[in-house]
Each structure stands twice: as C-alpha cells, then as structure tokens.
Amino acid sequence: MLSDIQISRLHQCQPIADIAKKWGIEDSELSLFGHHKAKVSLDVAKRLAAKPQAKLIIVTAVTPTPHGEGKTVTTIGLTQGLNAIGLNACACIRQPSMGPVFGIKGGAAGGGYAQVVPMEELNLHLTGDIHAVSSAHNLAAAAIDARLYHETRLGAQAFTEASGLEALNIDSENILWRRVVDHNERSLRQIEVGFGAVNGPVHQSGFDITAASELMAILALSQDIDDLKQRIARLVLALDVDGNPITAQMLGVAGAMTAVMVDAIKPTLMQTLSGDPCFVHAGPFANIAHGNSSIIADNIASKLSDYVVTEAGFGSDMGFEKFSNIKVRNSGYKPSAAVVVVTLKALKANSGIESDNDINLPDLARLSAGFKNLQWHINNVSRYGAPVVVAINRFPTDTDTELEWLQQQINTTAAFGSAISEAFAKGAQGAQDLAQLVKQASEQDSQFCSLYQTEQSIETKLLTLAEVGYGASGVSLSDKAKEQLTWLNTHGYNALPICIAKTPMSISHDPKLKGVPTGFEVPITQLKVNAGAGFITALVGKVMTMPGLGIKPGYLDIDVDQNGEIVGLA
Template identity: 45%
Template sequence: MAMKSDIQIAREASKKPIQEIGEKLGIPSDELLPYGHDKAKVSQKFINQVRGNKDGKLILVTSINPTPAGEGKSTTTVGLVDGLNRIGKKAAVCIREASLGPNFGMKGGAAGGGYAQVVPMDDMNLHFTGDFHAITSAHNLLAAMIDNHIYWGNSLEIDTRRVTWRRVIDMNDRALRQITASLGGVSNGFPREAGFDITVASEVMAILCLANDLKDLQERLGAMIVAYRRDKSPVYARDIKADGAMTVLLKDAMQPNLVQTLENNPAFVHGGPFANIAHGCNSVIATTTALKLADYVVTEAGFGADLGAEKFMDIKCRKAGLHPAVVVLVATVRAMKMNGGLGKNELDHEDVEAVKKGCPNLGRHIENVKSFGVPVVVALNHFVHDTEAEIQAVKDYVKTMGAEAIVSKHWAQGGEGAVDLATRVAEVADEDPGNFSPIYPDDMGLFQKIETIAKRIYRADEVLADQKIRNQLKEWEEQGYGNLPICMAKTQYSFTTDPNRRGAPTGFGVPVREVRLSAGAGFVVVICGEIMTMPGLPSVPSAVNIKLDANGDIEGLS
C-alpha cells in the first residue's frame, strides 16, 4: 500500500485544542495567546514565573553530513519526543520555524515527516504566527533608517561605501544578491551598491534566537554594526536610534510558539537562523522555557554535526548556560551507501561493502560529539529497502566507536516505532555525568578558534586566510570582540569546503573568504568556500507543484 504524503497525514491528524497541549506542561490557558485553535504564543509573564523551576534533561538531535538520500533529522526529533511520551516520560520538542525560501525552492519544510510530524504543518511551513515577517520588517526598517540618515545630512559621517547592513526578504531570489540602490535622481538619495540576504540569514534572526528577554533583545539590536565611517570607526544601530522601534516590531515575535505533534505532545517552534550563516538552532527562550516545564526536551541543530552540533555547543550552550545530557546522531543505511561511493539510483539494492565504506563519515561525527564530553546514541532512521545485513554492519561499526546504534521506525509508525530509541536515550540522559564543555575557551584568539574548529572538527591540515582577514580579526580583538565565539559558514555536504567530497576526507585546507562581525548576536561569522547568504531557486522549484485543490486545501507542501 502506498504511503500517504506528509500533508495528507498532517491533514488527517486528530489535533487537540492548544489549551489542552498547554495543560500538559502546566501552562494556564490565560497565559497562552492563541492564533486560531491549534497554535499559540506563551506569555512573557508565564516565562518569567517559571524561571526558578528545576531544569529537565536537554537532548540534542544532530546528524551525519546531509546527502541526497535523506537523513530525517527533524523527523527523528519529533519521533523521539513521541517515543519518550509513549514510555511515560514528560517530554517536549523544540525546533526551528520554516523559511518560505527553501519551502518554495528545494529543501521543503521543517515539520518532520510521515507519522512523526508537528502540526499544523501547512501553517508552520507558510506564514505561521508571523514571526519571520516581523523579523523582515524590523531588519528593513533599520535599512531604511540608515539611508534616511544619510539623505538628511549624514551627521554620523557614515561612509556610504561602507554600509554593511543589507536588506532581507524571506525568499530565494538570486537576482537580489547584488543591486544598486537609490537611483533616479537627487530626491531618491545617494546611489550605492547594496543587496539582499534571505531573512533567516539576518543578524536580527540570530539575535531573536539568543536573547533572554525584550530588554536583552533591544541591547543586542542596538549593538549591531551597520556601517563604518571613513576612519573605519563603527556605526551602531543604536546610533541610528532604530533599536527601540525594532524591538516594538519584534515584541510578539519574541514569544515562543506552542503547537503539537501528531500524537498531541507539546512542541515549541520558534526562530529559524540559517545553519550556515548563523548558528542554526531554535531560540534560547523556547529551549530554556521548555526545560523548566518538561523532564526531557529534545531539540535539533541544523545540518550535520560538523556545523549544527558544533555551533549548538560552542555558541548556544555557551551563551545560554545550557548543557546537553546526550546527543542523538541520525544516520541512514542509504546515506552510508552514498558516502561509500554509490549513486542515488543504486541505493535500493543490498550492498554491505558500500555501507562499510561509508561508515567513517558517521565515525568522525561520533568522535567529534564525544570530544565535547557528551555521550552519543546513533539513531538509525529506517527505510523500507534496508536489509538486516546492512543494518548489522552499521551497528557493528558504531560499537567499535564506543557507541550504540538503534533502529528507529518513527517515520512509518510514529512514537511506537521510536520506543527502543527513546528508552535508551532516556537511560543515557539520566546517567549524564555533566562533563560537557565547549572545545575552545572564550579567551583564545579569534584565528586560533577558527583553527581549532577546522582541525578538530573538520580534520583539516590548515586554515587558508590572507593577511587582510588576519588583520581584520586582530582589529576586532583590539576593539574588545576577541572573546566572541566563531560561527563557521561552510557547505553542509562535506567536512571540507567542497560539497562533493563525501566520507571522512583528510589532507585538505579550509579557505576563508570573508569574516563578518555580528556584534549584536555575539559571534564572528567566518565564510568558507562558496557559501551564499541568498540562495537561488533550482531549475524546477517546489513552488511549481504547490497549489490549492478543488476543496481549497493546499497541495504540494513537503
């Protein structure tokens, strides 16, 4: 029998009123701000009230490097929470919101899949509660105020060649990457080069996801560097006096969204920073609130463990004082085969040797996660063509790495299919020895931090950066930014900066193209290889298949 599509399954879900979901966590209905019947924001007043509660156990879900075979990280995150609740644990999930750009492009949504989904899936993958629109508006208000300040006399003496604040839109649109603004004569301002990034790459998004409350949010927004003067001194958003109005636009967006899984378990879906350009985790306020309300909180970090998990540990946990009790590393037999050299059209036939050849990619991620002092459980996300011999090959390999691989069938069976995984993960989380620590200290030099990540996580021989980049990092250290963590921006498909090098490569350098100071978010972005802050659409974007059917229901969302 053919499996129903994700959107069909989501539409047939038996959802409960959002107030009932809130009750599971002890959130009174008058502390929920409902958006319809099935989603709500949690009030800041309630969040403040529970800050003294004891923390539950934090479980991070990450994965091997993504392949076209599909890994199912979000699906595993949701399935694990349903599995934990099935075995009698009080568990909640914390994931990111979906960006419209990838939804209408190639990647699809971020609500899980099969019978391990968060609903309402169509709302979540479209406008949801308007958070991304608020971030887009706040970001572009600042852009407008910068150009307006220059137009009306430029008392801050901004060098118009050194305006670093670009505009954003929540869409994949390569035509906007580089533009010329203010054309058309005197009344339109001073012509200059400009451009657009995608909203999820905005520093405002990163700040929303790292801020503790509205006061912290405004301070961080004010600390963003938006331009430089001719003497290279920075101009901040607070100098433009935009931080207050931006905070007003973000007031509601700052409050976490509560929805539910297909099995009616609580899900916080909040924030969505890019896992390349930013830190790729959901908001600190959602995670810390969930930890005060549930005994186990399962969250995920974007892309593979070399990007998402590293940033989760070195940026989010460092900034928010969090520590994961266990990391669940998602892998599939199919992805092992691709890492072992097979093409996408060769994955449905048994090939134990290819599986074995591909396992070192998984092994390197296990070693890396363990280097943070956190135990690892491998979730082997089951596909219908996986054979017993192939599954056993992965299990045997993982055992040699001092970890355990557990098959999980949540995609087809929901929480019931994740019971074995949930049982083991809860056991490991409960034994948490509390040995977590980031892999570099705050007071290490910025370039040394970059080298530490490149050599210890990617296994590169060296970091290739010209003198101009090294001088820029030294300058920031002299200005007091040397204690910031590093946010590496590189391809998600490989440990290297070459997306085609799968497996566990060695003997390579990491070329650094550019460095950017995100002073408000509190990290230095290091752009490696060919990473873009504005994606383009593929030759056949998902948008061509998205439409309304005769009943007015949405078709084609994934």
C-alpha cells in the same frame, strides 16, 4: 503510505488550549492563533523558575545528502517515544523558512507519523515571526540609507542644526547592513541603490535570506525582551569615515526595531501527531548562521517537562558545533545526551564511491566505506563530552542484514549505543526503543565542554575549528579577511566566539569532498562582526547567504485546490 500532508489532514488535532492546560500553561500566558497554534508568554519560565531544569537532548546527524536523513523526524519521533514510555517530553524546533519550502525541501515539520501538525500552518507563515524579523531588519536598512541621504544632502553641520542629531559621517562604501527577504532570490545577492539625486548617494548593497539576518540569530539567542533590546542596540550597521562602528543605538533605530519584534520573542506552541507539545521559535540556517532554535523556547520547555528534545541544523560539524560553542555559551543549558541520526542511504551516499546501483539496494562495499563518515561524527560529538546515541532512521527498502551490520560496527565506536527508529512509519511506537536508550544515556555523567575558549585569539579559534572541528590541515585568509581581522582586533571584538559559514554537504569547505576529507585547508574569505548576536561570522569558500532557486523548484508542486486547501507540500 499516505503523504505527509494527507496524514496531517486526516489527523484530528487537539485544541492547542487543551494541550497548554495539560502541560501547565495558564490561560493568561497563552495568545491563540486559531485553534491549533498559540504564542506563549515568557512569564511561564518566570512563574516556574524554582522547578528543576529538564534534561536536554540535542539531535544532530551525519553529513547531509539529497536523500534526507530525517533529523526532524527523529526529533519529533523521539519526543513521542519518550512520552509513550511514561516520561514527560517536549520538542523545540526552528520555524521553517519559505525559501527552502518553495525551493528544494517542501517543508520542515518532520514527516510520516512523526510530524508537527497542522504541517501546512507550520511551513507557511505560522504566527508571523519571520516576517517580523524581515520588517525590523529592513527598517534598519532604510534608516541607515535615509541618514546617509540627509547628511550628504545638507552637510554635517547643517544636518545637526536642522535635526538636533549628531552627524554620524557614514562611509557609503562601508554600509554593512544588507536587506533581507524570506525567499531564495539569487538576482538580489548584489544590488546598487541610490540612483538619482533624490534617492541618495549611489552605493553597493544586496539581499540575504531572512534566516541569515543577525536579527534572527539575536531572536534565537536572547533570554528576554531586555536582552533582545540590548543586543539590537549593539548591531553594527556601518562604519564612519574614520572606520569606527555605527550601531543601531547610535542611529536611534534600536527601539523601533525592538517594537516590531515584541511579539516575535514569544515562542509558538504546536503539537505532534501524538498530542505532545512542540515549541517552534526562530529559524537560523546552520550553514550561514548558528542553526538552532531559541533559548527562550528551551527555557520554557525545560520548566514544563522532564526532557527537552531539540535539533541542530545539518551535520554535527555545522549546527551541533555551533550549538556547543555558541548557543550553550549563551544559555548555560548543557545537554545530557546527543543523538546522531544516520540512514543506510546516507552512508552509501557519503562513501565517495560512484556506482550505478540503486542506492536503496544492498551494497556492503559502499556502506562500509561510508561508515567512516558516521564514525567521524560520533567522535566529533563525543569530544564535547555528552553521551552519544546513534539513531538509525529506517527506510522501507532497508535490509535486516545491513542494519545488523551497521549496529555491530557502531558497537565498536565511542557511541553509548544505537537503536533503529521507525518513527516515520509507526510514530511513537516506532521510537520507543530509541527513547529507552536515550533515557539510559541521559542518566550517565555528561562532561560537556566547548571546543575553545573565547578569550583565545581569533586566529587560534579559527585554527581550532578547522583542525579539530573539521580535520583540516589549517586555514588561509584572503586579503579582505586579513584587513577585517585587524579591524576586529582594533575595535575589541576579538573575544567573541566564531560562527563558520560553509557548505553543509561536506565536513570540509568543498561539497565535492565526501566521507572524511583530510589534508585540506579552510579558506576564509570574509570575517564579519555580529555584535548583537555575539559572534564573528567567518565566511568560507563559495558559501552564499542568499540561496537561489533550482531548475525545478518545489513551488511547482504547491497549489490550492477547489476547497481552498493547500496541496503539494511534502
């Protein structure tokens, strides 16, 4: 079979203006970036406000493995399949970060004949949204350090006399706003800034990857430009010497940050290999952020189609949980059905059984043991009240015997049903059975609900996520986290939902614990307020907000050929 990039290159894309017109987007609502991608105005949703909202389908998965489960393949394939059976469906996905593109994954456009094209444009730069987030974020970092320098240099009274601004009395040991870059760069996780008298007071800082920026979460959760601006204004950048929050509004930088992001708030329209519309917007990771594409893209897509298919990052304990408890709370847009993606290889890898056998070969013992992981994810999604469909993403090495066994086992669970998806190899045709099943599931009554109430205490919400959300025996807070808990309660942030930052490679906090771990305690190392995004991040275990490059990173395969075309993207 051809590689993903070969398939993309051989495909004759339609002009994106033609796709926009076909789906009801007016010329005045479109800003072209070449022939195959365009920014779409938020005015579309306003113009079509009277139209009913489309059915929302959320795609999630079992616990991730190095073999790849095909969540984006299934999201795009399902969209293609729904359109192929005569329904109007639109996909909404996140913009890939160049960190994973050059690090481990090689791309995030789907794959095979179920991908967004042109795939290299999606994976590299796109329309510049991630760069805008990085610039706006780092503007705030420069602003807080500049203010610290001038207030320290002059003293509070002299500073006010010289500038006409009230002194903020920044505590240099409590500057909370780190810098960001859209690459995996472990050497920047912890840095010290301010060396030399003319460079400001020396203090600790560091870099996160742009996907972990609170601005990225804000971009994904905002409803419009006014909401974006208000959220940016609430950002807590530092504490003053009395421990009170210093916000972007107090620093006077909120307006400028909004100005940098004024175009980034518009989602980018692209197309699938079948010519179906796909909105690409925002890119928060699900292990360190909330892991879902934007509310704005969903809202526009919901007025242009009958079905909106979107995905949540990593397994259902990660992106889907945050979709349910954070994104839906902000959007009010509840799913009509959920799809859990699984592969035979994923179940064998999640079995916890060490084996020298090739994972592509039949192995009923490992498959049976790993099935518990799928059953856990089915039950986890089911507790939120939406009908659950299992999509079995078929690989060429899969045997009919094992696939039949798996479907029989799924029939004994709480799932609405299962379908084998061959979208990777066959595109829309290979996803029609899945599309029919999802259509049937979405016609059922969805009793969607969240896992906890925001008015509950922070401790109660953490315990609920740990015990109900992961199956843990409880939580433990570090001394630092206990201090931060007291501060959050004192300053009125206790009614925010929780965003757990943990490993995606296990339902637990420990990537070594496979299958369905029990009896573990979730160790909370830090609690961080994200007042603009509107949630509290709880860092768990050894999770990093800045990834590092591996010993053989993906960038080694990426190059430009003699014709000026990018090669090596997976």
